[in-house]
Amino acid sequence: MVSDRGLEVLRAIVQDYVALREPVGSKSIVDRHAFGVSAATIRNDMALLEEEELIAAPHTSSGRVPTDKGYRVFVDRLQRMQPLTHAQRVGISRFLDEAVDRADVLDRTARLLSQLTNQVALVQVPIRRHALVRRVELVAVVEHRLLVVLILDSGRVEQRVVDAQQRIDPDDATALGRAFTETIGEHSPAAATQRLTGAAASAPVSLRAATAAVSQALTEMLQVGGGDRIVMAGASHLVREERDFHGTVTPVLDAIEEQVTLLRLFDEMGAEGEVATRIGRELTGALGEASVVASTYSTDGIEGHVGVLGPTRMDYAGNMAAVRAVARYLTRLLSED
Numbered sequence: 046m047v048s049d050r051g052l053e054v055l056r057a058i059v060q061d062y063v064a065l066r067e068p069v070g071s072k073s074i075v076d077r078h079a080f081g082v083s084a085a086t087i088r089n090d091m092a093l094l095e096e097e098e099l100i101a102a103p104h105t106s107s108g109r110v111p112t113d114k115g116y117r118v119f120v121d122r123l124q125r126m127q128p129l130t131h132a133q134r135v136g137i138s139r140f141l142d143e144a145v146d147r148a149d150v151l152d153r154t155a156r157l158l159s160q161l162t163n164q165v166a167l168v169q170v171p172i173r174r175h176a177l178v179r180r181v182e183l184v185a186v187v188e189h190r191l192l193v194v195l196i197l198d199s200g201r202v203e204q205r206v207v208d209a210q211q212r213i214d215p216d217d218a219t220a221l222g223r224a225f226t227e228t229i230g231e232h233s234p235a236a237a238t239q240r241l242t243g244a245a246a247s248a249p250v251s252l253r254a255a256t257a258a259v260s261q262a263l264t265e266m267l268q269v270g271g272g273d274r275i276v277m278a279g280a281s282h283l284v285r286e287e288r289d290f291h292g293t294v295t296p297v298l299d300a301i302e303e304q305v306t307l308l309r310l311f312d313e314m315g316a317e318g319e320v321a322t323r324i325g326r327e328l329t330g331a332l333g334e335a336s337v338v339a340s341t342y343s344t345d346g347i348e349g350h351v352g353v354l355g356p357t358r359m360d361y362a363g364n365m366a367a368v369r370a371v372a373r374y375l376t377r378l379l380s381e382d
Contacts, residue, residue: 047097050080054090055099056123059111063358066289068108113325116336116357120322124362129370133161141374150378151276154351154371159279161367164355165301168276169311171342171349171379172201178229178237178267183222183259185215191255193262197234203266210254221252225259234267241267275304282355289334289356296331301354306332311350314339320365325357338364342375351375 047055057078058069071087074080080087091109094100099115102108111119129137140157144150151168158166182194189212195203213221228244229237241264245257280298287294300306310328314321314337324336336359339352351372353364 047093047099048090050082051090051093052118052123053080054087055094055111055115055119058091058094058100058109059116059119059123062110063360066358068103068110070108073108111357113327113357116324116361117327120324120361120365124365126320126362126365126369129366134370137161137370137374141378144378147379150375152278154375155276155278158351158353158367158371159282161371162353162355162360162364163279163282164353164359164364165280165283166278167301167307167311167337167339167350167352167354168375169308169349169351170274170276171347176201177231177233178226180230181222181225181263183218183225185213185218189213191218191259193259193266195263195266205262205266207258207262209258211252213252213255217252217255221255221259224248225263229263238264238267275307277301286356286358289358291334297335300331306330307354310337311339311352314352315341315350320369322361322365336361338368340368340372342372342379344376344380347379349375 054074057074061067061069061073061077071084071091074087075082075084091100094115095102095109097114098112099118100109101112103110137157141150141153144153151170155166155168158168176197179196179198182196184192184194186192186206189209191207191209191213193205193207225244229240232240241260244260245253248256280301283294283297290297310323314323320338320340322336322338326333328335328337332354334357335354336357337352337354338359338361339350341348341350343349352368355364
């Protein structure tokens with residue numbers, strides 16, 4: 046059980062490590078913070094924090110650094126999200142108010158958020174919240190290939206060429222498109238995905254292979270519940286922080302180029318509160334050494350997500366405040382459109 050003073054020691058370690066990028070020792074904590082106890086007492090507190098896996102030694106005889114678990118405790122229990130200064134709020138308002146159209150608003154938002162946080166900024170192109178599938182169209186392209194067109198009532202259109210695994214004539218393609226429209230039309234993406242399960246098994250034997258291929262393609266096209274594109278800015282910040290990652294930062298850069306991964310992550314985080322965080326191992330794959338701070342902006346039936354991505358050694362309080370403020374400004378601007 047970590048004492049109240051132990052938690053304050055954890056706060057000091059996180060703050061000093063974020064600021065200095067150096068492992069933090071007990072003497073440094075005594076010198077920099079007014080605990081009113083000896084370095085030996087602080088070392089005891091640090092030993093308990095290490096037992097709880099909240100801090101760790103990066104190498105022998107060093108100070109300590111926060112673990113992913115330590116950062117999580119800091120974010121959930123210790124950090125204080127300070128509001129932005131008046132000058133920062135005025136700067137955000139002026140910069141975004143100068144946008145000429147919605148695309149310019151999103152581009153400016155990404156650049157502004159990257160400048161405020163020194164992280165990679167991510168802004169999802171907004172979509173209509175309760176979009177329903179309008180229809181599915183299939184076009185025989187060549188040989189056994191089909192163009193699958195998915196149309197939602199929000200105006201979103203997805204296209205994909207698939208291998209039907211069999212020859213399909215134009216009339217069969219048109220008929221199969223109508224059948225899929227009857228199956229998933231007027232349903233939400235989530236409900237439509239469920240209705241596609243087992244579609245191939247109930248199809249005529251002559252079209253079973255094509256039905257399975259199209260079902261798989263539609264399922265993948267429907268899985269991204271939000272907008273299908275993210276505006277990004279500030280990848281250079283990640284490169285400059287490369288030593289915060291083991292080895293090279295290239296896998297992280299590759300992962301953020303895979304926008305489907307980020308879009309799914311945004312969808313998951315959208316239900317977690319006004320500002321949500323994912324830290325280190327809470328993320329998967331190459332992003333497991335990174336952290337993401339995100340919020341939702343919405344108005345008049347449309348919504349999207351905005352956030353930042355960087356190393357786990359980041360200024361969580363400042364980044365959360367910036368993401369929250371920018372999301373609120375986006376909501377206001379879209380309300381005025």
